[in-house]
Amino acid sequence: MGSRMLSYSGGDDSHFLEACSLCSKSLGHNSDIFMYRGDNPFCSQECRQEQIEIDDAKEKKWRVSLKKSMETKKKSPKSNVQTGTLLVA
Numbered sequence: 001m002g003s004r005m006l007s008y009s010g011g012d013d014s015h016f017l018e019a020c021s022l023c024s025k026s027l028g029h030n031s032d033i034f035m036y037r038g039d040n041p042f043c044s045q046e047c048r049q050e051q052i053e054i055d056d057a058k059e060k061k062w063r064v065s066l067k068k069s070m071e072t073k074k075k076s077p078k079s080n081v082q083t084g085t086l087l088v089a
């Protein structure tokens with residue numbers, strides 16, 4: 001009776017605000033914390049900016065590679081190009 005279970009869901013939140021997401025510097029209670037995308041804490045504006053740029057670059061890279069793979073599929077509609085006999089004189 002009276003014992004209440006902690007209904008705290010979300011295991012990943014246990015280390016929430018523990019350290020800077022970029023340089024892993026521990027974030028104390030008295031230090032400034034810069035949040036990014038809701039759940040990424042950073043020790044400084046510089047670190048946060050760095051992460052923003054990393055994410056930005058990742059996004060661009062992903063878009064480029066997606067575009068490339070689509071173009072490759074279009075360029076090679078046939079897979080029977082290399083069949084036949086190679087004649088060497």
Ligand SMILES: [Zn+2]
Nearest residue numbers: 020023043047
């Ligand atoms: Zn940092």
